[in-house]
Amino acid sequence: MKTDLNDKQIQILEVAETLFAEKGFDGTSIRDISKVAKINIAMVSYYFGSKDLLLESLIKHKTGGLKEQLANLLEENLEPIEKINKLIELYINRINCNRGIYRIMHFEITTKKNENIHHYFTELKKSNLKSLEIIIKEGQAKGIFRKDINIPLITPTIIGTFFHFQMNKDFYEEILGLKTDTLYNNYIKTDLTKHIQQTIKALLIYEIATKD
Amino acid sequence: MKTDLNDKQIQILEVAETLFAEKGFDGTSIRDISKVAKINIAMVSYYFGSKDLLLESLIKHKTGGLKEQLANLLEENLEPIEKINKLIELYINRINCNRGIYRIMHFEITTKKNENIHHYFTELKKSNLKSLEIIIKEGQAKGIFRKDINIPLITPTIIGTFFHFQMNKDFYEEILGLKTDTLYNNYIKTDLTKHIQQTIKALLIYEIATKD
DNA sequence: GTTTAATTTAAACAGTTGTTTAATTTTGTT
DNA sequence: AACAAAATTAAACAACTGTTTAAATTAAAC
Numbered sequence: 116m117k118t119d120l121n122d123k124q125i126q127i128l129e130v131a132e133t134l135f136a137e138k139g140f141d142g143t144s145i146r147d148i149s150k151v152a153k154i155n156i157a158m159v160s161y162y163f164g165s166k167d168l169l170l171e172s173l174i175k176h177k178t179g180g181l182k183e184q185l186a187n188l189l190e191e192n193l194e195p196i197e198k199i200n201k202l203i204e205l206y207i208n209r210i211n212c213n214r215g216i217y218r219i220m221h222f223e224i225t226t227k228k229n230e231n232i233h234h235y236f237t238e239l240k241k242s243n244l245k246s247l248e249i250i251i252k253e254g255q256a257k258g259i260f261r262k263d264i265n266i267p268l269i270t271p272t273i274i275g276t277f278f279h280f281q282m283n284k285d286f287y288e289e290i291l292g293l294k295t296d297t298l299y300n301n302y303i304k305t306d307l308t309k310h311i312q313q314t315i316k317a318l319l320i321y322e323i324a325t326k327d
Numbered sequence: 328m329k330t331d332l333n334d335k336q337i338q339i340l341e342v343a344e345t346l347f348a349e350k351g352f353d354g355t356s357i358r359d360i361s362k363v364a365k366i367n368i369a370m371v372s373y374y375f376g377s378k379d380l381l382l383e384s385l386i387k388h389k390t391g392g393l394k395e396q397l398a399n400l401l402e403e404n405l406e407p408i409e410k411i412n413k414l415i416e417l418y419i420n421r422i423n424c425n426r427g428i429y430r431i432m433h434f435e436i437t438t439k440k441n442e443n444i445h446h447y448f449t450e451l452k453k454s455n456l457k458s459l460e461i462i463i464k465e466g467q468a469k470g471i472f473r474k475d476i477n478i479p480l481i482t483p484t485i486i487g488t489f490f491h492f493q494m495n496k497d498f499y500e501e502i503l504g505l506k507t508d509t510l511y512n513n514y515i516k517t518d519l520t521k522h523i524q525q526t527i528k529a530l531l532i533y534e535i536a537t538k539d
Numbered sequence: 540g541t542t543t544a545a546t547t548t549a550a551a552c553a554g555t556t557g558t559t560t561a562a563t564t565t566t567g568t569t
Numbered sequence: 570a571a572c573a574a575a576a577t578t579a580a581a582c583a584a585c586t587g588t589t590t591a592a593a594t595t596a597a598a599c
Contacts, residue, residue: 123546139438141353145587155548160588221494222434226351233497240498267502268522271491272484279487280480282433285445286452290479310480317529335576357557367578372558 120176124162127152128173136215140170140223171232174220177213178239184209185246195254199319200312202250207277207308211300218282244270251319260319269315276311277303332388336374339364340385348427352382352435383444386432389425390451396421397458407466411531412524414462419489419520423512430494456482463531472531481527488523489515 120128130152134143145166149156163169188201210217224236247269254260280287284299293299332340342364346355357378361368375381400413422429436448459481466472492499496511505511 137438139351139353139434141351142438144585146585155546156587157549157589158547161546166587218434218437221491222351222430225430225494225496226349226354237498237501240495241502244502265518265522267499268488268492268519271495272488272522272526275487275489275491276480276484277487279433279483279490282437283452283483284437286449287479289449290453290456306477307480310477310484314484314526314530317533318526321529321533356555358555367576368557369559369579370577373576378557 120172123154123158124172125176127154127159127162127169128176131169131173132177132214132216132219135170135173135219140219140227167227167229170219170223171229173216174232175235177216178220181209181239182242185243189246189249195250195257195259196316196319198250199254199315202247203273203312203315204308206273207303207311210274210277210281211303218278221278254319261321264319269318272318273311273315276314277307280307332384335366335370336384337388339366339371339374339381340388343381343385344389344426344428344431347382347385347431352431352439379439379441382431382435383441383447385428386444387447389428390432393421393451394454397455401458401461407462407469407471408528408531410462411466411527414459415485415524415527416520418485419515419523422486422489422493423515430490433490466531473533476531481530484530485523485527488526489519492519 127148131143131148134147134151137143138147145156145159148159159166159169163172184205185202188198188205191198191201193201220236224232244267248266251260251264251266251269255262255264280303287293288299291302293302339360343355343360346359346363349355350359357368357371360371371378371381375384396417397414400410400417403410403413405413432448436444456479460478463472463476463478463481467474467476492515499505500511503514505514
């Protein structure tokens with residue numbers, strides 16, 4: 116969409132991402148960012164206009180390309196369940212790589228009343244949901260997936276599970292004995308990803324006897 | 328644990344909860360709280376010591392009794408799967424009733440480095456996990472649940488799903504057509520709760536064929 | 540080399556922040 | 570009524586907030 120960001124701007128965004136993730140948007144001052152990025156405090160206003168617009172730029176920069184990635188996935192020649200698995204991997208990888216910014220996004224978006232960002236996100240979520248819908252309906256047409264799936268609730272289970280794990284990183288590091296970053300990231304790539312994939316698969320495929 | 332809170336203190340906590348949920352901890356000033364609660368700004372320090380200690384009091388006040396509630400559930404004469412369903416309802420009800428404070432908790436706890444709160448939470452989570460473990464092992468002993476369940480990842484799926492839904496309240500209100508608060512809360516009580524219960528049930532009961 | 544534009548700087552700005560102070564009012568006890 | 574303790578107040582505090590300004594420096598264009 117917008118790639119008119121020079122090296123300096125990207126460098127600032129990177130520092131901002133780290134600090135926002137660490138201390139929150141309101142908990143991070145422009146002076147904090149300036150100090151770490153080794154720039155003058157006026158540069159943020161100079162390049163982005165304001166702190167709010169800096170967040171806006173950061174979000175757009177970090178979510179850019181997601182729509183296209185999903186579109187490509189839809190075109191791949193894979194079984195529906197494989198597409199779901201790939202979609203889960205894609206989400207996890209996205210969120211995991213963009214350390215913390217997704218957490219900020221989810222939190223700030225609900226508290227701040229920035230119409231711009233709010234609208235941008237609604238459209239992004241709608242687009243993502245539509246992609247998921249296409250895959251699931253494909254699986255239903257092939258007779259693989261159950262017909263009575265509440266599609267909009269699939270995403271909360273995928274992303275929510277991963278988020279809750281990330282939000283409680285310290286806790287899970289402790290009880291699962293993931294002492295190094297490598298161990299932690301490996302656990303996400305293997306066990307956690309598998310857990311989410313199995314969860315969604317069970318939900319999509321197996322008949323569930325509903326009581327009364 | 329600590330019930331030495333007078334009416335005034337509870338009133339302040341209630342206002343703080345609302346505002347923290349609305350604008351975040353850092354986004355809410357003591358003056359904001361004072362204005363809404365119609366008290367002098369010095370009263371917060373007078374009653375709680377500091378803004379940080381106010382948050383601490385709020386969290387302890389709001390999470391109090393959860394441990395006991397879970398302990399009671401364990402003692403009930405129910406089938407394991409029914410206990411799981413009740414546990415899910417209990418979590419959803421807890422989080423849903425204490426509007427917003429759980430969101431603050433999750434977010435602030437990861438950003439703020441308050442040793443006190445951090446330790447309090449770790450113990451709470453460990454206790455909750457132990458309760459869940461007991462129920463699941465009960466179900467496994469009865470031959471109802473699968474043996475290869477990654478128990479620590481069950482909670483992220485339960486709470487994470489609900490959280491993600493709550494965090495994106497506006498979005499789901501729109502796409503699901505939940506125009507009033509009543510409709511929204513009803514959806515949580517029925518569809519969303521059922522979705523989570525079905526998800527966990529599928530995960531606990533059905534055999535999943537693993538590829539390669 | 541001169542001129543124009545882009546970048547970077549230090550300083551100041553007007554508000555806001557959490558917290559403390561010391562004086563005042565209210566409440567409870569005798 | 571007299572006293573002590575608790576509650577409440579307005580004011581001040583130093584530090585920090587996002588943003589702007591106008592001058593200084595660097596880079597680009599000619």
